[in-house]
Amino acid sequence: MFSARELERYKRQMMLFGEEGQERLKNAHIFIAGAGGLGSPISIYLAVAGVGTITIVDMDVVDQSNLNRQILHSDRDVGRKKIASAEEKLRELNPDITVNAIDVKIEESNVADLIGKADGIVDAMDNYPTRYLLNDVAIAKEIPLFHGGIRGFYGQATTIIPGITPCLKCIFPKAPPKEVFPVVGVTPGIIGTIQANEVIKYLLDSGELLTNRLFIWDGMEAHAEELCVERNPACEACSGMTPTKTPARKKK
Amino acid sequence: MQWHDPDKNPREEEEMTVKIRFFARFRELLGTDIVTEVAPGTMFTHLITTTARKNPEGYAAIFDDKGTFHEFVILMKNGKRIEIADAAETPVADGDEIAVFPPVAGG
Numbered sequence: 001m002f003s004a005r006e007l008e009r010y011k012r013q014m015m016l017f018g019e020e021g022q023e024r025l026k027n028a029h030i031f032i033a034g035a036g037g038l039g040s041p042i043s044i045y046l047a048v049a050g051v052g053t054i055t056i057v058d059m060d061v062v063d064q065s066n067l068n069r070q071i072l073h074s075d076r077d078v079g080r081k082k083i084a085s086a087e088e089k090l091r092e093l094n095p096d097i098t099v100n101a102i103d104v105k106i107e108e109s110n111v112a113d114l115i116g117k118a119d120g121i122v123d124a125m126d127n128y129p130t131r132y133l134l135n136d137v138a139i140a141k142e143i144p145l146f147h148g149g150i151r152g153f154y155g156q157a158t159t160i161i162p163g164i165t166p167c168l169k170c171i172f173p174k175a176p177p178k179e180v181f182p183v184v185g186v187t188p189g190i191i192g193t194i195q196a197n198e199v200i201k202y203l204l205d206s207g208e209l210l211t212n213r214l215f216i217w218d219g220m221e222a223h224a225e226e227l228c229v230e231r232n233p234a235c236e237a238c239s240g241m242t243p244t245k246t247p248a249r250k251k252k
Numbered sequence: 253m254q255w256h257d258p259d260k261n262p263r264e265e266e267e268m269t270v271k272i273r274f275f276a277r278f279r280e281l282l283g284t285d286i287v288t289e290v291a292p293g294t295m296f297t298h299l300i301t302t303t304a305r306k307n308p309e310g311y312a313a314i315f316d317d318k319g320t321f322h323e324f325v326i327l328m329k330n331g332k333r334i335e336i337a338d339a340a341e342t343p344v345a346d347g348d349e350i351a352v353f354p355p356v357a358g359g
Contacts, residue, residue, distance in 0.1 A: 038359045126359035149356035154276040156356045172355040174324040181358035188359070216275055216353075227351060228331050 002026075006096050010050055021204045022050060026097075028203045029053040031115045033106055033134055034124030035086040036060070037188030038148050038195065040072040042122050045196040047090045047097055051203070054090065055100040057114055058082040069185030106130050112137050120202060122195055123147045123168075128175030132237070135160070135168040139238050146198050148191040151181045153219030155191035158229065159198045159210040162238060166229045169237035171214060187219055268292060268346040272303055275353035281310035296327065296334060296342040300352055314352065326353050 002010070002022065010022050030051050032043050035058035043056050060082050062073045070082075077085035087101035104110065106125075111133045115121060120143050125131050131147070138145035138160060145160040147168055160167055194215065201207040213226040233239055272286040282304060290299060301319065304311040316322055320336070327334040328351040334342050344350065 034359055036359055124359050126357065128355065128357055149358060151276060151356045151358045152280070154279075154356055156276075172324070172326065176322075176324040176355050176357050178357070183358055218275075218279070227328065230333065232333075 003096070006050070009094070009096065013049065017204050017206070021206075024203050024205070025050045025200070026052040028120075029055065029116075029118045030120050030122060030199055030203075031118035032056045032122045032124055033130065034058055034126065035070070035072055035082045035101075036066065036124065036126060037069040037150060037183060037185070038192040039086075039122075039124035040070050041189050041192035042124055042148075042196045042199075043072065043086065043090055044093060045193060046122075046199060047094045047099070049196075049200055050094065050097060051199070053098045053100070055102065055114070055116075055118060056083065056086055056090075057102045057104060057106055058086065059103060059105040069183055069188050071185070071189075106133060108133055112140065115141065115143075118143065120144045120146060120199060122199060123149075124192065124195075126181075127178055128172065131168055132175070135237055138162050139167060139241060144202055146195045146202075148188075148195045150183060150187045150191050152183060153187055155187050155217040155219070157191050157194045157198070157210060157215045157217075158213060159202070161209070161211055163241045165211045166231045167235060167238040170232040170235045171229045173232070173235075184219075187217070190217055190219070270299065270344050270346070270348040270350060272300070273349065273351045275351065276356050277313055277354055278310065278352055281307050281313055290344060294344055296329065296339040296344055296350070297321070298340075299344055299350070300327075300339075313354070322354075324355055326355070327351070 014022050028051050030046055032039050035056050046054055062077045062080055062082055062085060064078050072089050073085045081103050083101035083103045087099050090099045115137050121134050121138050123131055123134055123145060134145055139162040142162050148157045198210055212229060214229050215226050217224050268290050269287055270290055274282050274284045304314050314325055327339055330349055
């Protein structure tokens with residue numbers, strides 16, 4: 001049930017999907033890997049939409065050079081742990097949700113436990129090795145992975161439903177080299193918002209997800225397009241996998 | 253009055269063009285929607301090599317110093333994935349649309 005404050009807070013979106021839809025958001029637990037450029041808009045929009053439990057994980061400290069894009073953090077947060085300012089900001093935005101902010105490096109040894117019983121994983125990482133760990137857990141737990149990546153004015157996003165759509169390794173089998181990437185804040189703003197939008201649709205079980213499609217954004221041309229992507233039958237991560245359980249969102 | 257050589261198939265004289273689409277970093281360095289004429293029998297790798305050579309930085313972004321695609325590069329022809337290992341033997345044909353892109357990694 002919702003408090004009077006919640007009913008008022010969510011009034012304009014319940015015009016879209018009713019109290020039942022809002023209940024779905026409230027009952028959901030979403031795991032966000034990263035509190036940086038992508039993690040900022042993702043967590044902010046999921047928090048204000050009323051996703052009931054948000055776990056957000058990051059190991060970094062806020063650096064002045066983060067502030068052109070990482071809008072979870074403010075100038076006064078420089079030198080603080082990212083998860084401290086993330087938690088504070090998200091609680092300020094919406095005190096009616098639960099925020100678990102965890103200061104840890106996501107590794108093979110802890111990733112499955114960190115994700116726990118979350119209903120979905122949002123990829124807000126800045127490197128492929130960690131993304132592949134998220135991909136493996138998404139496959140093992142049969143929960144969706146909402147992928148996003150950015151560089152400069154360019155971005156990409158896709159929604160992965162293990163066993164049904166290509167997984168991250170089907171699409172990108174090899175990691176590109178690590179680099180200090182150039183970026184302007186609007187790019188993760190755009191891609192992160194698309195990822196958050198995907199999460200909301202998934203939880204509401206409505207609309208068309210960005211599945212089997214790689215969304216590609218070119219901010220310089222103000223042009224978006226998509227490439228069809230397919231499962232790789234020889235994929236080292238998901239080949240042979242058929243969805244044996246009902247997809248997570250149908251369990252509700 | 254035009255002469256036609258009866259031994260020559262007139263279709264062979266037609267231009268064969270393909271469109272190359274680069275994305276993200278590759279696009280910054282090499283542009284995109286490059287419509288280029290190709291000879292019959294041109295292979296995927298050869299086409300991209302020739303096109304990328306116009307900018308050494310663009311070439312280095314896509315190929316290693318042995319002239320092989322970097323292992324992370326994604327290749328597509330008409331929306332279908334082409335494996336790097338097969339690209340050297342994959343011919344391109346008139347009207348093909350080629351896509352070459354890197355995984356975008358930042359977050």
